[in-house]
Amino acid sequence: MARIKIPAAPAIRRMPTYLHLIRQAEADGLEYISGTVIATELNLEPIQVRKDLALTGITGKPKRGYLVPALITAIEHFLGWDKPKNAILIGAGNLGTALTGYQEFQYHGLNFVAAFDTNPERIGKQIHGVPVLSLNSLEENVKNLGATIAVLTVPSSEAQETADMIVKTGIRAIWNFTNTKINVPENVAVQREDLTSGYAMLCAAMQLYMA
Amino acid sequence: MARIKIPAAPAIRRMPTYLHLIRQAEADGLEYISGTVIATELNLEPIQVRKDLALTGITGKPKRGYLVPALITAIEHFLGWDKPKNAILIGAGNLGTALTGYQEFQYHGLNFVAAFDTNPERIGKQIHGVPVLSLNSLEENVKNLGATIAVLTVPSSEAQETADMIVKTGIRAIWNFTNTKINVPENVAVQREDLTSGYAMLCAAMQLYMA
DNA sequence: TAGATTGTTAATCGATTAACAATC
DNA sequence: TAGATTGTTAATCGATTAACAATC
Numbered sequence: 015m016a017r018i019k020i021p022a023a024p025a026i027r028r029m030p031t032y033l034h035l036i037r038q039a040e041a042d043g044l045e046y047i048s049g050t051v052i053a054t055e056l057n058l059e060p061i062q063v064r065k066d067l068a069l070t071g072i073t074g075k076p077k078r079g080y081l082v083p084a085l086i087t088a089i090e091h092f093l094g095w096d097k098p099k100n101a102i103l104i105g106a107g108n109l110g111t112a113l114t115g116y117q118e119f120q121y122h123g124l125n126f127v128a129a130f131d132t133n134p135e136r137i138g139k140q141i142h143g144v145p146v147l148s149l150n151s152l153e154e155n156v157k158n159l160g161a162t163i164a165v166l167t168v169p170s171s172e173a174q175e176t177a178d179m180i181v182k183t184g185i186r187a188i189w190n191f192t193n194t195k196i197n198v199p200e201n202v203a204v205q206r207e208d209l210t211s212g213y214a215m216l217c218a219a220m221q222l223y224m225a
Numbered sequence: 226m227a228r229i230k231i232p233a234a235p236a237i238r239r240m241p242t243y244l245h246l247i248r249q250a251e252a253d254g255l256e257y258i259s260g261t262v263i264a265t266e267l268n269l270e271p272i273q274v275r276k277d278l279a280l281t282g283i284t285g286k287p288k289r290g291y292l293v294p295a296l297i298t299a300i301e302h303f304l305g306w307d308k309p310k311n312a313i314l315i316g317a318g319n320l321g322t323a324l325t326g327y328q329e330f331q332y333h334g335l336n337f338v339a340a341f342d343t344n345p346e347r348i349g350k351q352i353h354g355v356p357v358l359s360l361n362s363l364e365e366n367v368k369n370l371g372a373t374i375a376v377l378t379v380p381s382s383e384a385q386e387t388a389d390m391i392v393k394t395g396i397r398a399i400w401n402f403t404n405t406k407i408n409v410p411e412n413v414a415v416q417r418e419d420l421t422s423g424y425a426m427l428c429a430a431m432q433l434y435m436a
Numbered sequence: 437t438a439g440a441t442t443g444t445t446a447a448t449c450g451a452t453t454a455a456c457a458a459t460c
Numbered sequence: 461t462a463g464a465t466t467g468t469t470a471a472t473c474g475a476t477t478a479a480c481a482a483t484c
Contacts, residue, residue: 214304216400460465
């Protein structure tokens with residue numbers, strides 16, 4: 015079986031941005047928000063916003079727009095962000111440490127319950143309140159931690175080897191921050207986050223703008 | 226004038242991955258690498274790899290593939306990665322600190338020459354060898370630093386305000402790591418990096434895989 | 437040579453955008 | 461009511477994939 019392709023991926027990627035804006039509207043005490051307003055705010059086409067939001071199953075009211083609280087609930091449910099998720103961090107370096115401290119994740123139900131590392135100087139300490147354990151103890155700890163996501167922030171050279179360890183624990187979702195493509199069984203979801211690809215886009219834009 | 230849309234954006238995003246793999250091939254002493262091999266290695270279609278690489282202007286040899294050193298040069302030139310770029314970091318928090326320490330960037334010609342922050346405890350110190358200066362001194366320092374890119378890692382609440390300051394210095398490329406959409410003049414390139422959008426994709430994949 | 441791989445031209449697929457009747 | 465906004469159906473656009481002659 016081929017790896018599943020996520021349908022409407024671009025729309026899904028836009029959801030958090032919508033959510034962020036709509037939450038602001040909520041904080042501002044707005045009862046309704048229209049696709050037109052969202053589009054203007056985010057420099058998008060109104061029809062695109064309507065199409066995207068329709069994916070969540072929400073329906074709006076002509077002339078008013080969407081009910082703010084219902085829209086928030088709809089997006090969160092669509093993304094599964096209404097159910098808290100426990101994650102473990104594999105590799106407690108700079109980037110990993112930054113991720114555990116990133117408030118926005120907790121805000122969306124993502125909780126780091128432990129970090130694992132091979133560096134003895136890191137083991138036993140805490141990063142943003144998250145205990146750093148030995149990578150050797152990964153398997154024996156995962157069960158109690160109730161983690162369903164592994165965030166991979168080890169050096170590229172160890173990415174595949176570490177991914178294999180993660181898979182062995184039974185975790186089936188890996189958020190891969192290394193710049194290496196990892197091979198995993200078909201039933202394991204991998205989301206690769208490549209910071210250099212964003213940098214490539216910025217450089218391409220610079221070449222266009224400054225030409 | 227509307228903001229320029231980058232053509233072939235998906236292909237550009239894949240370039241760093243190709244580069245990474247081809248560099249490995251170079252390290253392994255390979256003289257040629259074929260699109261077929263690259264595709265197999267990265268789980269892509271061979272035709273997609275060929276189409277993407279053609280964008281860089283390279284041509285391959287039937288039966289052999291592409292000359293490895295020429296391919297590296299072609300991709301780097303295509304992305305403008307053959308010209309070193311100086312960047313300043315705005316916001317020396319967790320994420321910003323991690324970025325200045327991210328080896329991969331230096332490897333692609335991105336140099337952090339200074340960081341700016343408002344926190345007196347941070348000012349005067351160094352992060353990964355990069356001096357942290359007062360945000361108040363941004364304007365007077367930018368000229369000497371020769372920076373063409375600003376990496377924005379301040380709290381969301383200060384994103385727009387800080388972006389305005391950056392624009393005022395004459396910098397025309399902003400890499401925005403906040404989850405806020407910033408408004409800038411048409412001649413300023415902005416690349417938004419949204420970690421929560423990757424998380425949204427992972428969650429969507431989890432819902433599909435685990436359904 | 438035989439056959440793998442390239443690059444070109446065409447077909448398909450999916451995402452974005454447009455048009456517009458329905459509706460509050 | 462008048463008019464802004466929704467959701468549906470159709471058109472367009474761009475990216476991916478397919479087919480295949482050229483070539484080393």
